[in-house]
Amino acid sequence: MPIRMRFTIWRPLATAAAAALMATLLTPATAQAAPRVSEPRYSYDDAIREAVWVDTGLDGDADGRTDRVAVDIVRPRETARQGRKIPVIMDASPYYACCGRGNESQRKTYDADGEVVRMPLFYDNYFVPRGYAFVGVDLAGTNRSDGCVDVGGRSDVQSAKAVVDWLNGRAKAYTTRTGTTRARATGWTDGRTGMIGKSYDGTIANGVAATGVEGLETVVPIGAISSWYDYYFSQGAPLYDSGPEWLSNYVESPEARARCGAVQQRLVDGAPRTGDWTPLWSERNHVPDADRVEASVFVIHGMQDLNVRAKHFGQWWDALARNGVDRKIWLTQAGHVDPFDFRRAEWVDTLHRWFDHELLGYDNGIDDEPMADIERKPEQWATSAVWPPRGxxxxxxxxxxxxxxxxxxxxxxxxxxxxxxxxxxxxxxxxxxxxxxxxxxxxxxxxxxxxxxxxxxxxxxxxxxxxxxxxxxxxxxxxxxxxxxxxxxxYAAPGEGITTLTERTCWGASTTGDSACFKETAARTxxxxxxxxxxxxxxxxxxxxxxxxxxxxxxxxxxxxxxxxxxxxxxxxxxxxxxxxxxxxxxxxxxxxxxxxxxxxxxxxxxxxxxxxxxxxxxxxTSGTAAAPGGAVLDGVREPRTAQRVPEAS
Missing domain, CATH: 2.60.120.260 (Galactose-binding domain-like)
Incomplete structure (x- = not known):
């Protein structure tokens, strides 16, 4: 199996000539010591906050003009003044307005001028001061975007892929939803993009990675879908009592709901309750396209996730392995839970080093660490050098x-x-x-x-x-x-393996409208x-x-x-x-x-x-003898979690 070599800025140079060339490119400060971790050197309070609308090239709502998706951006002002180009961390989601993100169901908020005040989760608070831009994309048909929600289909994936293309100078964006003034990203970003997200958001990251789009360097899918058929059916058996049209109606904006009836009907017609495979499911199956993935993949999944069930990460991981994709994995005993809420400090540190390595090119050793972290008992973790283990x-x-x-x-x-x-x-x-x-x-x-x-x-x-x-x-x-x-x-109780506490801890910088402090959690056992x-x-x-x-x-x-x-x-x-x-x-x-x-x-x-x-x-x-466990067999884990039709547990 071919093993792809990741680009690392700071790997030892092979020749004296190469070393001399690099010395001319590095400033004296960086030439003296290769950084191993990005530091919070930039003001979050003074960060540039802006919105652009990226043209997807599609007309999902059939109104005669191509759909534009809203993109909210937070980036350091200092790097812009210095003319330094920086990488991007992106979360493309349908949930920014309807339902919220994370354990506290945070939504985007805006000021009177329509500039984003709060981005959900900690990504912008933590990474913008460290020299990254954070981008929150409203999928087509949601929040401030045009178009219709097609639940994992071409429009969903193109919503985010078009943004990656724009960040790399290959797509058009505008300063308003309907205006003609162009917005350009090539002046402030180097185009190197990492996508992250839980559930639906992570599914979009998988889908964009499966297009092989240039500039997408890494994806971090958390509890993500790899094939939408396998979200709604299991080899013909229905997992829920409705199909993707329910979810589309749940997340789309009121404007989209009024104009997207034809798309809704296509979802109904293309997803018959018989459980038969149709072209709609082929379009929404990313597993066969794992051979197109050029990004590295850091998978996080709950082994007891009864929403986005564990088959999703298994078949995706196996396909990535067959195609030699660089990858890492965390597996938890919890259900549909973000690692920020089941292993917070370790998660922030690991994600920080992962993005530093994949997007900034820092040689921090994370690629030499064990491939897998596995939760054996609540909050007790083991590692595997490769996963599944050799043998x-x-x-x-x-x-x-x-x-x-x-x-x-x-x-x-x-x-x-x-x-x-x-x-x-x-x-x-x-x-x-x-x-x-x-x-x-x-x-x-x-x-x-x-x-x-x-x-x-x-x-x-x-x-x-x-x-x-x-x-x-x-x-x-x-x-x-x-x-x-x-x-x-x-995992069967509310919280799916965690309990939310009242005290808060802070992960990054805060502003009046966007706090980096979140409620702590503990394992519920x-x-x-x-x-x-x-x-x-x-x-x-x-x-x-x-x-x-x-x-x-x-x-x-x-x-x-x-x-x-x-x-x-x-x-x-x-x-x-x-x-x-x-x-x-x-x-x-x-x-x-x-x-x-x-x-x-x-x-x-x-x-x-x-x-x-x-x-x-x-x-x-099974050889020899051993004492049987004592006591009566009890139903310790109560009911399986009630089936949900929304791939998200906020």
Whole structure:
């Protein structure tokens, strides 16, 4: 696999001639000592605050003129006076007016002249004094922008890409929404841009990176979507009771809502509730375009994110890896939460060094640090030099008929016989896990014995199921569970693993209208007797293809492979690993139109798990004897989080 070399201004020079050339380009101060960190040398209070409208080249609202998107800019005044060109940090969002950003739901605010007073979050407060510009882009159809919201489609991505083009002198911008006076960026920026954002915002960063646009040096997607189909469906099974038209209506400005009915209808028509793949979803799938990504990618995701589910980062990460993209990753036990709210000090420091390296070219060593940070227990982190770790292998485990107590077994040996369950839409993965040690009519469960050594899963799993339904429609869920006591972040509670406190800490400079001080948070934990490790869902009617469903013939066996979400989890010695196969996972997928019974053919059902150490590690972890965990199995993590139709948890 090719490994791309990142441009670093301060890497040692290879020749004396090159050194002499560089010496002529550097000022005496910079030639004496290469900086390793940008310092807050510039006035935030005196920063230039301005707005421009960038021409996207599209006419989404069909009003006869190309759409312009509003771009609010905060940049140091001193660098402008000095004629120094600086890099840009950009957050392109549909949420700046409707819903707000961050844990405190901050919105943009403006003065009487329409200049931005407050930018949400800490990015401008912290980075502008350190010699960066911060740019907040209103996606088409939102806040002060023209056009229509198309939920991840061409207009969304072009809203931000056009700004990157403008920053690099390739697009037009104007000082007003409808005027003709041009605004130029090439006088104050070097065009080197980093995009960041959580949820929808991070999704836009992924989409712009997938265009390969020149000048985009790095993206930092936080809890971001990689394929919009996989936000609304899972292999044909609907995850929500509505499609992208609901979200479009939720975020668009009142002006857009009045003029964008045709776009709304295209979203409805292009996203049928059958779960079939359509051209609309192809346009909104960034994974196949990972080979076009030239930017580095710093992924942050919650392994228990039940909004933008963990499949998104897994398939994106794997595609980036196949194409040799420079990358880094943080994985947390929390749900849909920003790292500013689950690991604040470390996050600000790491993001600072990341942008310094990627945008300023400082040789600060961050590219030599471990690729992955993984939260093992609340606020306890481990690292991996690469992720998934070397030696990780897909290992096949198989379910087998149960013991005398009726508990199925999970191991390397092919099973025989069948297991039958009936879909019960009133139950969910926590109900199944809580009753794993007794047969119930709503699930089929299989477990290893107590492990004698720790067993680590790292990456994405696949579960192949052969099932015979009794009706023409059927949904399936496959869930991996760590059976044993632990203390985890309570991702199912409000806050999804964090509690917001009253005291504030400050991260950057403040003005009267834009404070850099934010409420502190703490980990919200719960004691559990099992942990859901990974999950996946499918409509059995999609057995021929993940892109089109067909009616089932009752009494006929069908084989389908379910994609389970990526994770990194250690099942400790003394715990057991379980596989559950069931029907509707209440709150996480919508039920089918019928309540089928499904009979599993155990000889044709298997799980391929990404085990660190592969089959040898599994054999070692299941050899010998170990004491089973004591106590009754309890439902420690309460209900799964209520399904949301908005990819954001403010």
């Amino acid at each position: 990780t292998e897909r290992t096949t485990l198989r379910p087998a008929e149960g013991t005398e107590e009726g508990v199925g077994r999970l191991g390397p040996t092919r099973g025989t016989g069948t297991e039958t369950f009936t879909d019960d839409p009133a139950l969910d993965e926590t109900d199944w896990a809580a009753r794993i040690d007794r047969p119930t009519p709503d699930k089929a469960g299989f477990t290893t014995g107590p492990l004698t050594r720790d067993l680590r899963l790292s990456g994405s799993s696949k579960v192949t199921v052969t099932a015979t339904p009794t009706t023409a429609t059927a949904h399936l869920s496959a869930v991996l569970v760590d059976l044993g006591p632990d203390t985890v972040r309570d 719960t004691d559990v007797e099992y942990t859901i490790v990974s999950r996946g869902w499918a409509d059995l009617g999609n057995h021929r293809s993940g892109r089109e469903g067909v009616p089932l013939t009752p009494g006929t066996p069908y084989t389908i492979t379910l994609d389970l979400a990526a994770t990194d989890h250690v099942v400790p010695a003394g715990h057991r690993l379980a596989l559950i196969v069931a029907g509707t996972d209440r709150g996480l997928i919508e039920p089918p139109s019928t309540r089928p019974a499904l009979t599993l053919d155990l000889a044709r059902t298997s799980a391929r798990l990404p085990l660190v150490g592969g089959a040898d590690a599994f054999r070692a972890a």
